[in-house]
Structure formats: structure tokens, C-alpha cells
Amino acid sequence: MISIKKLIVIVSFGSVSKLKRQQSLDIFLELISKNHPNYEVVQGFTSQRVIDTIKKNEGIEFYLPEQIVAKAIRDGYEEIIIQPLNIIAGSENEKIQELARKHNNGDNEIVKISKSLLSDTDSYEGVADAITKVISREEEEMILLVGHGSYHISDSQYTFLQKYLNNRTSSFVVGNLMGNLTIEKAIKKIKNQKVKGVKIFPLMITVGKHMLEDIGGEKEDSVKNMLIKEGFDVTFVDKSILEYHVFQQIYLKNIEEVVKKQMEE
Template identity: 25%
Template sequence: MKIKKLAVLLTAAALTASAVAGCSGAKETEAVASGAGAGTAAETTAGTTAAETTAAENTAEESGKEEAADAMAQEDEENYDTGDASKDNTRNQDGIGEDELLVVSFGTSYNDNRRLTVGAIEDAMEKAFPDYSVRRGFTSQIIIDHVKSRDNVAIDNVGEALERAEKNGVRNLVIQPTHLMDGLEYTDLVNEVAGYSDAFGKVAIGKPLLTTDDDFKAVMKAVTEATAEYDDGETAICFMGHGTEADSNHVYAKMQDMLADAGYKNYYVGTVEAEPGLEDVLAKVKEGSYKKVVLEPLMIVAGDHANNDMAGDGEDSWKTAFEGAGYEVTCLVRGLGEMEKIQQLFVEHAQAAVDSLSK
């Protein structure tokens, strides 16, 4: 077959705020890319779910697929409740038509959280682009396999989603990832799509959430507005990102610098897997005269990292560390994807990709 032109547009997006769930040791693993439903708090449930790394932003490769597999094997032996899988629309239907918008996420096995974050972003896409068939693709095969085994629910991986699009005669394909940054997984996605460049007439790929300076400003505005009630001068507001060994890890330092430059002196950004880490954030907070600390994930989905590493009762959690340092701790367990403003920022990225098809 003749290779047709692959039009790849990189667009931008931003984040917003959602509701509150209290500190808890609820355990779930999820991934980057990751989020929760429009303007609601992700429920924190007791028990353990499938091992998945969050994204947001970031990726399975960036957190360790072997660790995820090992954790999942252990989790299979435990009691847990992640919600009703039947309420989630897997969007793997045929009958697509010539125009498709494929929303690509890392994924999560936490059923309620998947619906409230990834599902909510997909719902927003469906509303914004009525002429496009919105479909889903997950990048984590571990999550896909676990959900299939546990709930008998089938979710396409990216390759399966692309093959479905080809078999359905899609001519114009727009792909919008829900990744937080342009990291390893985003690069993998672009490369995988390139392998199907001869299958479609036109293809455009939207950019991750944090891409342009305007994206960072929009995200900063969203998260500060969502936590404004806590910014009383005696409370440190700390955001926990995932972190990555890739160069894209700089987004966390950039967000911290922009918060400081904008006058948000009581806001701090750290990561669970990279730098700055918990010790760095705790040291910064100790430099102030704070009495209380608010913890919130800077991730699309509030999964294991949010519920366990941030808000859990384990000795290594952020909550435990700050309580041990004498602070009164409040945990806001909510994914960025749960927020309507974040959903709309992803829509803006997808719109730029759609617009590029007519150029």
C-alpha cells in the first residue's frame, strides 16, 4: 500500500479543580494519564486495586511495568471494591463512520474512578465533536487484562483501537491523549500511530495537557481557584505529581516557579517518583510557619499514588510524613480529569488537531 501523509498536530491543554475526599488509606493503582468526573471528588474506598501507575500524567514505562505486574499479582489475593464496571462506557463499538476521535489514556482498573475521569473527558469530547465517533484506547495492557479478567469488560489497547478504526473505514482520525506531559508514553503513542499512516486519509494527534505557557497558566489558575479556601497564610498547599526520569520532569519545577512568580507563596509541587520528592517538599514547608497542610494529586486520575502514597496511612505516605512533622493534614483525593475545566482544556487540544485536518 502507498503510504499516505500522516498529519500530526501537537496541541495543548490545562487543568482544573474538583471536589474533596478525606484522607484515607484506600489503595488503588492507576496511571497517568489519568482523572475523575466533572466537578466531583473521586471516592476513596478501602481495599486494593490493580497495580497501575498514574499519569498523568506520566506513564507505565516511567514508573516501572514490572512493579505494576508484581503489585497486581499480590492484589489479586485481596478483597477490594472499585465500583460498578457496567456503568463505564468502554467506547469500543464498531460503526464508527469516516471521522473518529480516539481518546488515548494510560487507564485505570478502578471502575468508578475510570468513569469519573477518563470517561468524563471522553463525554466532553463527544459533546464538543458531534460529527466524530469518540472511541477509547488504553496504553497499559496490564490494566486492560486485569479489568477483563476481573470484570469481563473489554477495553481496546491502542493497536486494537487503530485496527478497529481501519476496519471501519475511518478516513479522518484525530487522537487526543490524556497525558499530563510530552513524555515517554506520548512519544510511544506517536510512533505507534505512525505505523498505521497508510491506513487513513488524515491523522492528527493532539498535544498533552501541559505543553505551552498558556497551558501552565490555565492549570495554575484552575488548581489555585480550587484550593483558594485553604490559602489562609497558615496552610501549606502541596501538590503531588507522578514524576519521571525523562526530561519532561521539568514541568513540575516550572509549575512551582510559575506559582511563586504569581504570588502563590503557600503552594508547593513535588513528585512521588522523581525530583522534587517528598523530603524536598517537606523541607520547604518547614521553612514557613505553617500549622496545617493540604495534600492534593497533580495527576489526571486519583489512583494508588493519590490514595496510598499521598493520603494513605502507611509509614512512607505524604500524609504520615507531614503528620509526623506536627502538621494538621487534609487530603483532597481528586484527579485533575475530574474537573470540568480540565476536560475542556483537552477539548481545546483536540479542536486544534481537528482544525489541522483542513489545512
């Protein structure tokens, strides 16, 4: 039996923090490699700024997804699975879809794309379960889940997540930096709950400017300081969701579904 060259590409915005990459992305890549030894596993970043900064500071070269896929096809890879580490299937996901269309020819689909974290009913159930399991809360404390949010139509997936969380508890609220579920709306909900404390949990894949400055930073209009001004005792969780095994397992399952479908074709 002739073996074919197979590749899994893990795609994220990237992070200039070496420590945070080691705590999240690198561990996730090891998990995928261990579970899929017949595939080469690499990662690509969508941010050229992050790529350039890492090269300047660390001398390590990362590449854009389109560069990785184009080279893989030139090198003879016949199966390429892209796993976007997105929370929702928004504009970044559309770019990945376009990348796949560019390289696929009719029935010869070399490039397949795995699902984002939030994509369908099953995913809302799974993510809501994961969130309520890994995030502990004290008495008289609310959990504020802060995501990027989006002006893309897929921003509604955060609303679905909130509904599934509401079915489990009234102690978790989603508030995003942009989109429909704003931080201001989230704070209003929290105030209505008459609690003393708020724990901020970043609903993001990698640690970057948004997490360190806009959410948990000391700038006047950070989410943390907005809550402090409202009189809450605030705790900031300095971890991305990819640092939790349960979320890694969700992405792993998504990849395994694509691999299984490949084997059945």
C-alpha cells in the same frame, strides 16, 4: 458531499475503579462527544494490567491504543485524533508519537496527536490558573501538588509549572514521586513557610495505586504520613484532576485546535 469516518481516541493509563472512571473518564468522553458529534469517541488504556483486571472484575473489554488505531484504519477511518491524558509529554507520549508515525504515510497523516496538559508557555499559564482557582486553602495552610514525576527530560515541565504558580502565590508547591521535584524537597519548602496544615492535591489523571496508597494511604512512607511525622495537620483530596471541569476544558481546547487544523488542511 461525501462524509468520512472520524475518530477521537482518549488515551490514559486507566483505572480499575469503576466509580472513579464514571466520575472522570466517562464524563470527559461525554463532553468530547457532545462537542464533536461528527467524530466517534472511544477510550483506550495503556496498562494491560488495568485492562485485564477490568475484564475479570466487570466483564468489560478495553483495548490498547495501538489496537484501537489499527482496527479503525482497517475499518476505513480517515481521520484519527489521539488525545493523551498525560500531565507531561514524557515516555508515554513518545509511544503515542511512534504509533502515529507507524500509521501515517508521507503527506497522508491519518493520525494526529493532541497536546498533553503541560506542553508550552500557554499551557503552564492555563494550568496554573486552573489549579489556583479550583483548590481552596485555609489560613496557615500550604497546598502540596503531588504528581508521578519522571526521569524523562520532560520532567522539567513540572518545574515550569512551579515557576508559574510562584508568580501567583507562595502557597502551592509541586512534589513528585520521582524526578527532580521530590517529595522531600517539597516538604523542606513547606517547613520554611511556617504553616500548620498541608492539603495534598494529586496532580494525576486517574485514581490508582499511587493516589490511594503512595500519596494518601496509611502505609508508613505515604506522602500523607511523611507530612504527619513532620507535625502538620494533613488533608488529602481524593480526586483526580480530570474530575474538575476546568481541566476537562483544557483538554477539550487542545482537541479543538487539532480539529480546526484538520478542517483548514
